[in-house]
Amino acid sequence: MSGGKIIRWKCVCAYDGAPFEGWQSQRGGRAIQDVIESRLREIFGELIRVHASGRTDAGVHARGQVFHFDAAWKHGPEKLRAALRGGLPQQIQIKSVRAVLEDFHSRFSATGKLYLYHLYLGDADPFTRPYAWAIDRPRPLDIEAMKKGAAILRGKHDFRAFSALNGPPKEDTVRDLRRLEIAKRGRHVRIAAEADGFMYKMVRSLVGALVAVGEGKLAPDDLRGLLKSGKRTTRVQTAPPRGLFLEKVFY
Amino acid sequence: MSGGKIIRWKCVCAYDGAPFEGWQSQRGGRAIQDVIESRLREIFGELIRVHASGRTDAGVHARGQVFHFDAAWKHGPEKLRAALRGGLPQQIQIKSVRAVLEDFHSRFSATGKLYLYHLYLGDADPFTRPYAWAIDRPRPLDIEAMKKGAAILRGKHDFRAFSALNGPPKEDTVRDLRRLEIAKRGRHVRIAAEADGFMYKMVRSLVGALVAVGEGKLAPDDLRGLLKSGKRTTRVQTAPPRGLFLEKVFY
Structure with a gap:
């Protein structure tokens, strides 16, 4: 045209x-x-x-x-x-x-991605609700336990247990989770996840598992066992999409 | 029931x-x-x-x-x-x-109100757009001139020129604008307006006038003349509603 x-x-x-x-x-x-x-x-x-x-x-x-x-x-x-x-x-x-240049490809040229996930501790207001997972429970999340859990998950692992894959293990499910950081400011908790690549629902599964650790439903060390198992179980919940932001793609 | x-x-x-x-x-x-x-x-x-x-x-x-x-x-x-x-x-x-107590009335017992108005200087992202007036122009707003304008508007005045009233001056249009502050952080500009009461569209008219000052369409001193005139003119624009928040009612 x-x-x-x-x-x-x-x-x-x-x-x-x-x-x-x-x-x-x-x-x-x-x-x-x-x-x-x-x-x-x-x-x-x-x-x-x-x-x-x-x-x-x-x-x-x-x-x-x-x-x-x-x-x-x-x-x-x-x-x-x-x-x-x-x-x-x-x-x-x-x-x-x-x-x-014509050899650039938004997917195949990417060397990594950064996602941010937002939690809100309490009854989120109408301006926060669409952009965070509001966790409104009497007992506060154990942020220190979540940080221990994040330290276990960081690094190069087979993350099959934290994906939504069901079939036989054909696909390469090893990812390098270069960064998994939890920062709390007041009632806002931000989880930053950066890796060379993510599988389907991987960030939301990592967040779901970390929140389970924060609630005391999982111990930080349980995450090690989950990683090793290589199997997705119902012990890992998927965090709701509204808290998740694709922040940056690296090339 | x-x-x-x-x-x-x-x-x-x-x-x-x-x-x-x-x-x-x-x-x-x-x-x-x-x-x-x-x-x-x-x-x-x-x-x-x-x-x-x-x-x-x-x-x-x-x-x-x-x-x-x-x-x-x-x-x-x-x-x-x-x-x-x-x-x-x-x-x-x-x-x-x-x-x-039964003599409390949310309107008649109120002694004042605080409104916040949010401006964004640039092309606001989809998370800011619904909650701010995005001003995306090559020339930046003159924040210092806006602060001078705010100093002129602060205090007890007849604000008829900054209301949407049309009829004869029957109504009492004097208000005590106890606070009118402009704070800039990066591309975000926040205008705080607190008074014993506000007339219809008064905050949005004050914001519209301050933005006109920031754009150089009005001089800070023009606001003095507008106040004195007691007449709403087309020189005072009404800021869009999406930037305005009723923050607090005082009793």
């Missing part, structure tokens, strides 16, 4: 996951990918597929999701960003657009 | 104003008052009117709105709070419930 040479564009975006059916294209068209592709169709007059660093589940938020697409556009990245922004709902923000 | 003596209950609540048609009861039933009264009807089996410290406009948020109602309930305030909470949407939070 806009003519010229086909260029690969790398975009960083943020989104509030609540109103969408996750990143990946859905039949109903209410996935974030669908909304962005629909905007690209308006701009370019044809279907342009976008490829993200990975999908995020329904309800999961992002401050630094990365996607790329190929399109002929001769007016530069800032005007492309403005064109994209113009037609997107306020829950999706295009933070940056730049031209990259 | 619950029997016993009729008691006056004072409630503090928070709400995200975005999905509602303001505080005050509307025909469509999508006002915050409607939603709370509908929950009270479920609990008590009859219409129970609630009375707030004042209405908030469509889209305005609250962290400390106060309302009261009279009802016979013999199970204590904590159980009443739990009953209320149970049936309210997540955008409304009942923060506290307590029994008060």
Whole structure:
């Protein structure tokens, strides 16, 4: 539509996951990918597929999701960003657009990802509720035990027990969890998880297990046993999506 | 329904104003008052009117709105709070419930109110957009000029020029603006306004005028002239509701 040479564009975006059916294209068209592709169709007059660093589940938020697409556009990245922004709902923000070499791939070129998970201890107000897992119980979470648990989980392990994989162990389930940190400020608890890659529901499973440790349902050392077992059990709960943010993708 | 003596209950609540048609009861039933009264009807089996410290406009948020109602309930305030909470949407939070003397009135007993208004300088992300007025212009706001303007507005004045009143000057339009402070942290600017009372759209008009000063459209001294004029003109814009929070009502 806009003519010229086909260029690969790398975009960083943020989104509030609540109103969408996750990143990946859905039949109903209410996935974030669908909304962005629909905007690209308006701009370019044809279907342009976008490829993200990975999908995020329904309800999961992002401050630094990365996607790329190929399109002929001769007016530069800032005007492309403005064109994209113009037609997107306020829950999706295009933070940056730049031209990259054609061997760049938002998923395969990624060297790591950082996720943040937010807990709130108490009855969260309406401004915190959509963005945190509110844990409103009489007994406070044992943050020190959670930090001990995090120290056990950090490092290079087979994280199969903390994924949502069910089938036979074909897939490589070893990941290098470079960072797993718990910081408490008042009633807010933030869990930062950085790894070379994450499996399906892995961050939310790690958070679920850490919260179980904080509640005294699991001892920190139980996490060692879970890691070794290589099996997902009901002892590991999955934390709700609304507290999870894809913060940054590293290249 | 619950029997016993009729008691006056004072409630503090928070709400995200975005999905509602303001505080005050509307025909469509999508006002915050409607939603709370509908929950009270479920609990008590009859219409129970609630009375707030004042209405908030469509889209305005609250962290400390106060309302009261009279009802016979013999199970204590904590159980009443739990009953209320149970049936309210997540955008409304009942923060506290307590029994008060029957001469307490959430509006007429109030001695003052504190509002906060949030500006964001730049392209706000999807988590800030619903709760701030994003001012995304090449030239930064002149915060020092805004502070000078705030100093002129502070104190006891006739604020008719900063209200949405149109009719003849029957009403008392003198208010004591005890506090009007501007604080900048990074790209976030917070305006705190506290007075013995506010007129309709007064905070948003004060904010609109201060932003005009920050943009250089008005000089700080122009605010003195506007105050003296006693007339609302198009030189005073009304800031959008989404940045406004009713923070606290004083008694």
